[in-house]
Amino acid sequence: xKRILVIGSSHAGAVKAAWDEMKQENSTIELDFLVLPWxxxxxxxxxxxxxxxxxxxxxxxxxxxxxxxxxxxETVSLTEYDLVFWVGYHSPVxxxxxxxxxxxxxxxIEHDAPQRLSFILFREILMEFVNNCIPNRIWLDAxxxxxxxxxxxxxxxxxxxxxxxNKKNWQIxxxxxxxxxxxxxxxxxxxxxxxxxxxxxxxxxxQETLAENGMxxxxxxxxxxxxxxxxAHPEKDFSHMNSAYGRLLLNALFVKLGxxxxxxxxxxxx
Amino acid sequence: xxxxxxxLPRRAFWRTAxxxxxxxxxxxxxxxxxxxxxxxxxxxxxxxFAQHVGGALRAAxxxxxxxxxxxxxxxxxxxxxxxxxxxxxxxxxxYTSRQMLQLIRETTGEISxxxxxxxxxxxxxxxxxxxxxxxxxxxxEQVRTHREFHLRCVKDALDRTQVFVFTFGLTETWExxxxxxxxxxxxxxLAGHFDPELFQxxxxxxxxxxxxxxxIRARMKELKPKCKFIVTVSxxxxxxxxxGEHVEVxxxxxxxxxxxxxxxxxxxFEDVDYFPSYEIITSANSKGVYFEENKRSVTKAGVDLAMNxxxxxxxxxxxxxxxxxxxxxxxxxxxxxxxEAFAQ
Numbered sequence: 001x002k003r004i005l006v007i008g009s010s011h012a013g014a015v016k017a018a019w020d021e022m023k024q025e026n027s028t029i030e031l032d033f034l035v036l037p038w039x040x041x042x043x044x045x046x047x048x049x050x051x052x053x054x055x056x057x058x059x060x061x062x063x064x065x066x067x068x069x070x071x072x073x074e075t076v077s078l079t080e081y082d083l084v085f086w087v088g089y090h091s092p093v094x095x096x097x098x099x100x101x102x103x104x105x106x107x108x109i110e111h112d113a114p115q116r117l118s119f120i121l122f123r124e125i126l127m128e129f130v131n132n133c134i135p136n137r138i139w140l141d142a143x144x145x146x147x148x149x150x151x152x153x154x155x156x157x158x159x160x161x162x163x164x165x166n167k168k169n170w171q172i173x174x175x176x177x178x179x180x181x182x183x184x185x186x187x188x189x190x191x192x193x194x195x196x197x198x199x200x201x202x203x204x205x206x207q208e209t210l211a212e213n214g215m216x217x218x219x220x221x222x223x224x225x226x227x228x229x230x231x232a233h234p235e236k237d238f239s240h241m242n243s244a245y246g247r248l249l250l251n252a253l254f255v256k257l258g259x260x261x262x263x264x265x266x267x268x269x270x
Numbered sequence: 271x272x273x274x275x276x277x278l279p280r281r282a283f284w285r286t287a288x289x290x291x292x293x294x295x296x297x298x299x300x301x302x303x304x305x306x307x308x309x310x311x312x313x314x315x316x317x318x319f320a321q322h323v324g325g326a327l328r329a330a331x332x333x334x335x336x337x338x339x340x341x342x343x344x345x346x347x348x349x350x351x352x353x354x355x356x357x358x359x360x361x362x363x364x365y366t367s368r369q370m371l372q373l374i375r376e377t378t379g380e381i382s383x384x385x386x387x388x389x390x391x392x393x394x395x396x397x398x399x400x401x402x403x404x405x406x407x408x409x410x411e412q413v414r415t416h417r418e419f420h421l422r423c424v425k426d427a428l429d430r431t432q433v434f435v436f437t438f439g440l441t442e443t444w445e446x447x448x449x450x451x452x453x454x455x456x457x458x459x460l461a462g463h464f465d466p467e468l469f470q471x472x473x474x475x476x477x478x479x480x481x482x483x484x485x486i487r488a489r490m491k492e493l494k495p496k497c498k499f500i501v502t503v504s505x506x507x508x509x510x511x512x513x514g515e516h517v518e519v520x521x522x523x524x525x526x527x528x529x530x531x532x533x534x535x536x537x538x539f540e541d542v543d544y545f546p547s548y549e550i551i552t553s554a555n556s557k558g559v560y561f562e563e564n565k566r567s568v569t570k571a572g573v574d575l576a577m578n579x580x581x582x583x584x585x586x587x588x589x590x591x592x593x594x595x596x597x598x599x600x601x602x603x604x605x606x607x608x609x610e611a612f613a614q
Contacts, residue, residue: 099341106412115339116419118412120405121352128344 002257003030005081007044007052010037010240011088011153013227018246029254034076035087037227046138050078050145083147085203085253091152092129092187099125100173100180108179111172126183130191140198149201149256151249153239155184157221158211160238174213181214203256206248209241220245288555296575299550303543304498306433306584308332313358313431317365317439319504319547319568321356326577327435330586334358335430337423353402358427360420362399365439367482367531368452368474373398374489377425384449387413388462395461396420397453406461434490434497436483437547438528439504441474442512442520456512471512473524479531487539499542501535503528505551505576507566550576 006012012035019031034053036044046052053075078084104113105122117125133152134140142148160166174180192202209220216238224233224240233240280286281298291297306312311333314324327334338360340349353360364370375381388395393406394413399420407413444456447470458464474482483501490497503525511520525548535542551560551572558565560572581587 095341095343102341106407106415116416118403118407118416120403120407124348124352125340125344128348132343 001028001030002083003032003081004083004085004253004257005076005078006031006033006035006085006087008035008087008089009041010035010227013225014241014243014246015085015087015249016227016246017225017230017243018250021243022247022250026254032076032081034073035227046078046142048138048141050142051075052078078142078146081146083149083257084142086148086150087249089150089152090133091155092126092133092191093152093155093184095129096126096183096187097169097173101169108183109172109176111175126187127190130187130194133191134194134198135200143199147201148199149203149253150195151203152205154205154220154241154245155210155214155216157216157238157241158213158218159221159236160215163236163238166238170215174215177213184214201256203249203252206245206252209245209248216241216245288553291555293555293557293559295555296550296579297553297555299546299553300579300583302545302583303540306332306500306586308586310432311335311430312433312435313427314435315357315361315364315370316435316437316502317363317504317506319439319506320363320435320437322573322577323435323437323502323580324357326581326588327586329588329590330581331589332586335427337427338420351404353399358431359423360399360402361424362401363439363454365454366441366443366452366474367436367438367479367486368443368472369398369454370436371482371486372452373424374428374486377421377428378489384446384451385462385468386417388457388460390461393461397457397462400455400460428490429493431490431494431497433500434486435500435502436486437502437504438479438532439506440508441479441524441527442508443472443474444469445472473513474527476527476530476534479528480534483531483535487535487542497541499535499539500545501532501542502545503532503548505548505560505568505572509566545580547576547580550579
């Protein structure tokens, strides 16, 4: 039996929905969830002793939300698991899209933007965006003791192109989809390499979920449900994904687990 | 008959104001002519030391103009290395009054600097601000495009200015012989190459600095008739001189000229105030304690002393530690430090 702890934000809803459909087929895997939507998630921290969760007892709606996770537990020890899967991890993509909207960039994008960047500076900024995604020291220490795999927040679904306040950013960023996808690829490659250096693995967004313009295909966003109470997200929600997406993600994770899984030091010692 | 000195305050006498002052006592060196209103939009420019002025004002939540910005969540070291977050626009250090005037005239289309693009190792640099793209740009066309954008930003900044703060840094500069265009660095230091047929050394006199600033003031007054001015002189000595004098003598000549220009401006114009950063740092009372071991760079304590005195005199207090990622001139973004590479 492989024990996996899923942590993260509302984006873990896709994984939870998928797991509800898949768990009968995967009797050798056990998934626990300790996930909370924003802003409640900010109450959760990892501590030096590998305990993850709320420092103080949660109250009110937070406690109710939590009751849908792992039997109302507010903390877990990462040492209990073979693998920790962090879903909805901070992604540099939104920052990239805002940057491309606000800046004309030599050799990348020309438009009527309020600011301008050289290509060299643009490249340095991307590297900072990537570096800003490296977890803090406690997480880096934890990754030496337990297997940590992350999945970034999914790229916005094409649905957002129908929403005026989001439309322009993404239209500009994806106007030249070849360049946009190339930039994403380079950023992900760099981020994966940086995280691998810290013994952290990445499950990238499955290729089949990506549209030609680099955004997530609408079909993987339609019908997404909230973490709690299985309520549907609003029809125009473009950031949360559905169980079909979650299923692809879990399959990718299980492949990774099967092919790259190593006994974590804490398990080997027990 | 009473002596005209009879009823003067203690600050008017050397013995009581300096001789008997404790070494760590900053003294009552600055009484502003008018108080800066934090709601007024402030344009900052000048030599490396001016970076601290802008930083201190930002930290006090004064509305410091910044027309070229990077996303807020990037590191200050990256921003500063590319000339962001230092001045009202991304023009880098402006060491001389002549270059400041030239930039303003360029924004109005009155002039176009000569030999405006310099090349180094197949990369191209804006000769008027070669440090803001440390590795240069790929083509001359890109330099021109960035320059056009930058000038729009400078113009925007000038249009919004209610208080113009300028730190005079140097009198020594290099100019294009035919046009009189001046540059922030000598050709060949950061990029380009020095051709004595094209460029010549220029050491601005006190009167020239004064006249430059009078012209700057006139242009600012055209834009904003109520515009006010704060001038100061950087206490940082020259890294090198091309004057033929000993560098210490050249520094004294340069700083004295700049100080004299400031005095003439303050004497003539009610709307010009002088902040004595030069005097605060170089005070005989401090016995050089505000300089680093190289006797040139100003220590963090010195910078803090000067800037806190400025803020306090204007009834302003620091709300945050917003300043460039540096705390002494030696580590600032100063092109003239590169001249040390030429020292034998």
